[in-house]
Amino acid sequence: MENIQQYFVEIFGAEWGAMLFSLASNMTFIFAIVIPLLLGVAYLTFAERKIIAYMQIRVGPNRVTFFGIPWLRGWGQPIADAVKAIMKEIVIPTGANKLLFVLAPVLTIMPALAAWAVIPFSPELVLADINAGLLYILAMTSMGIYGIIIAGWASNSKYAFLGAMRSAAQVVSYELAMGFALVCVLMMSQSLNLGDIVNGQQGSSFLNWYLIPLFPMFLVYLISGVAETNRAPFDVAEGESEIVAGFHVDYSGMAFTVFFLAEYSNMILVATLTSIMFLGGWLPPVDMAPFTLIPGIVWLLLKIAFILFFFLWFRATFPRYRYDQIMRLGWKIFIPITLVWIVLLGSIMQLPESIRNTFPLNIWF
Amino acid sequence: MSFQDILFYIFSAILVVSALGVITVRNPVNSALLLVLAFVTCAGLWLLLEAEFLAIALVLVYVGAVMVLFLFVVMMLDINLDRLREGFWKWFPFGAVVALIMVAEMSMVLMGKYFGLEEMPVPRSQDADYSNTRELGRLIYTEYVYAFELAAVLLLVAMVAAIALTLRHREDKKSPNPSKQVKVRKEDRLRIVTMPAEKRE
Numbered sequence: 337m338e339n340i341q342q343y344f345v346e347i348f349g350a351e352w353g354a355m356l357f358s359l360a361s362n363m364t365f366i367f368a369i370v371i372p373l374l375l376g377v378a379y380l381t382f383a384e385r386k387i388i389a390y391m392q393i394r395v396g397p398n399r400v401t402f403f404g405i406p407w408l409r410g411w412g413q414p415i416a417d418a419v420k421a422i423m424k425e426i427v428i429p430t431g432a433n434k435l436l437f438v439l440a441p442v443l444t445i446m447p448a449l450a451a452w453a454v455i456p457f458s459p460e461l462v463l464a465d466i467n468a469g470l471l472y473i474l475a476m477t478s479m480g481i482y483g484i485i486i487a488g489w490a491s492n493s494k495y496a497f498l499g500a501m502r503s504a505a506q507v508v509s510y511e512l513a514m515g516f517a518l519v520c521v522l523m524m525s526q527s528l529n530l531g532d533i534v535n536g537q538q539g540s541s542f543l544n545w546y547l548i549p550l551f552p553m554f555l556v557y558l559i560s561g562v563a564e565t566n567r568a569p570f571d572v573a574e575g576e577s578e579i580v581a582g583f584h585v586d587y588s589g590m591a592f593t594v595f596f597l598a599e600y601s602n603m604i605l606v607a608t609l610t611s612i613m614f615l616g617g618w619l620p621p622v623d624m625a626p627f628t629l630i631p632g633i634v635w636l637l638l639k640i641a642f643i644l645f646f647f648l649w650f651r652a653t654f655p656r657y658r659y660d661q662i663m664r665l666g667w668k669i670f671i672p673i674t675l676v677w678i679v680l681l682g683s684i685m686q687l688p689e690s691i692r693n694t695f696p697l698n699i700w701f
Numbered sequence: 702m703s704f705q706d707i708l709f710y711i712f713s714a715i716l717v718v719s720a721l722g723v724i725t726v727r728n729p730v731n732s733a734l735l736l737v738l739a740f741v742t743c744a745g746l747w748l749l750l751e752a753e754f755l756a757i758a759l760v761l762v763y764v765g766a767v768m769v770l771f772l773f774v775v776m777m778l779d780i781n782l783d784r785l786r787e788g789f790w791k792w793f794p795f796g797a798v799v800a801l802i803m804v805a806e807m808s809m810v811l812m813g814k815y816f817g818l819e820e821m822p823v824p825r826s827q828d829a830d831y832s833n834t835r836e837l838g839r840l841i842y843t844e845y846v847y848a849f850e851l852a853a854v855l856l857l858v859a860m861v862a863a864i865a866l867t868l869r870h871r872e873d874k875k876s877p878n879p880s881k882q883v884k885v886r887k888e889d890r891l892r893i894v895t896m897p898a899e900k901r902e
Contacts, residue, residue: 355704436734467832471757478765482737485769489730489776497776504773508766528834664879 337361365463369452377600378414384648386410391652424589429491432586436490441587441594444483448598451476451605456531458618458632469530470522473609474515477564480602481507484566484573484583487595491586499582502659503566503573509666510563516674517557520550521613523681534617541623545616552677554614556670558646561606563662565599567647569654570662577656603647604640611639709749716742729775737768754833 344360345353382397389396400412428437454469456462466472481504488500522528524546525536537545547554563570574582584595611617617639618632657665684692719742722735740763747756841849 351703436730466753468753468757468834471754471761471834475757475760475765478761478769481765481769482772485772485776486734501773501777504769508769511765528832660876661879 362463366453369463370449373449373452373601373604374597376604377597378418380600380604380644381417381596382410382414383644384651385413387645387648388652391649418593421590421593426589426591427586429493429586431492433490433492436486437586438591440483440487440490441591441598442483443486444480444598445594445601446483447476447479448601448605454530455605455608456534456612456617457636459531459535461633462531465529465531468528470518470528470533473530474511474518477602477605478511480598483595483598487587488583491583493586495579495581496583496585498579499573499575499585502575502579503583506566506570506573506662506666507564509663510560510670513556513666513670513674514560514564516671516678517550517553517560518613520553520674520677520681521546523678523685524550530612530617534612534619537616538619539623542616542621545614545619547614547616550614550677552673554610556674557614558610558643560666560670561610562647562650563666565602565606565647567599567603568651569657571656572659572662575656603644607640607643607647608636610643611636615639615643705749709746712742712745712749716746729778730772733768733772733775737764737772740764740768752833754837 340361341354341357344357347353348356386396396410397413398410400410400416401408402412428434451473453464454462454466454472456465484503484507485500488496488498488503491497521533525533527533527536542548566573572578572582574584576582579585584592587595618636620627620630620632620635716739719735719738723732723739726732726735740759744756744759744764747753747759
């Protein structure tokens with residue numbers, strides 16, 4: 337690493353060399369995050385089809401394989417889907433605003449990928465270890481809505497527009513509940529840095545994870561996360577039985593695939609954030625010999641997979657919510673619960689030390 | 702010229718062009734989107750000033766919430782551009798006077814004796830683990846707590862007023878009451894009748 341930096345400094349001079357070196361090393365890191373993420377997205381679609389198929393007593397994709405290896409049947413499916421999507425024509429409807437129509441998928445995938453910059457994968461492995469990490473995540477995820485609104489408007493189609501309107505209202509409402517749930521997390525950890533949040537959950541076992549003291553917030557965050565990513569049972573923005581496919585009716589080929597990629601990488605992002613903030617990130621469930629031997633990133637990936645399984649499970653189990661019921665759940669149930677919990681947590685934090693220690697089961701502090 | 706200077710000029714150029722675009726573009730949706738671009742580049746400039754909390758809060762509040770609702774409304778309205786442009790020259794003198802007053806005020810503030818490079822030294826740069834958010838939180842809840850609470854009460858009043866002004870109870874409104882729906886029991890609704898089977902003729 338230092339040799340390469342030296343090399344850069346020799347070629348470009350002291351100031352520019354260091355600058356270009358950090359640029360190059362960051363670019364490498366970004367690729368090291370994004371490429372596995374996109375592969376993860378591809379295989380998440382495969383997992384989704386397989387898991388839902390088994391839940392519904394079907395088989396799911398079982399044809400495409402690699403080089404005719406029989407036990408890999410179905411595993412080539414996401415690759416085949418990607419190739420198909422690339423080969424298809426992108427149709428731009430007449431009357432569409434061409435610039436915005438093309439820009440919309442880009443605006444959707446940009447925040448979905450940019451939010452990964454502050455995610456810590458292990459104590460050392462983080463691209464940008466910034467103090468305001470949680471705020472950055474909130475800001476980035478709140479920008480994802482633009483792609484959807486612009487797609488709905490630029491398509492010049494009523495169905496797309498209705499889908500975009502539904503999606504915008506839904507995401508803005510659930511963002512509040514999500515933000516308040518995160519406020520509880522940062523009150524517990526007293527830091528906005530995601531690495532510090534995980535370190536705050538360190539202890540002898542999983543009893544120290546924020547899952548236990550903040551259990552209602554965990555549920556609120558998980559359900560709001562499902563709503564925020566427009567997944568079933570909150571997928572009225574797509575609502576194929578009512579408005580065809582919602583905001584991306586008029587998209588085809590790669591433009592549609594980019595929306596698809598953004599949706600699934602947002603799913604993985606929400607699962608990652610849930611495991612970092614409530615399930616102890618890279619920490620093993622019990623701080624003992626067989627568990628601590630497994631590297632932290634494996635634990636993180638296991639937790640992400642566990643939360644992602646919930647997403648797929650929800651989709652296979654629940655019927656779609658009605659629109660007014662979604663709004664009722666967000667505004668009248670989740671936001672009051674989170675507000676009460678913030679006040680409760682704040683009052684416990686303000687209690688004097690002596691009273692706090694007399695609590696029989698003090699799980700908070 | 703250092704890397705940061707170059708970034709500053711790029712951001713400023715984008716900011717000025719997009720801000721001009723907001724008032725010159727014909728399509729209101731494009732104009733709202735250019736305003737979003739202006740906010741994002743402004744956040745970039747603030748990041749260069751090491752004001753990361755303000756930058757992120759700008760993106761979070763204005764880009765993530767306010768402009769989304771703004772765009773929402775602009776897209777749904779059927780705006781007639783000809784009618785909007787009708788009274789331009791009629792109102793131009795009035796607008797020009799307001800603009801001149803604003804320019805005068807701003808120059809009085811910025812060129813007065815309190816601001817300027819001589820009076821305001823460059824803030825010293827902080828070390829890496831300095832948390833902007835923590836400092837800001839400490840200040841607004843200790844030194845400026847009354848001003849902060851006052852602003853919060855003002856916002857609350859505005860919110861209550863907005864809801865009170867737009868809320869209306871319609872007589873013909875029909876909507877389900879979820880708590881009543883949940884309370885329904887099988888015994889109240891369903892009567893199972895047992896009948897002896899009858900022979901077919």
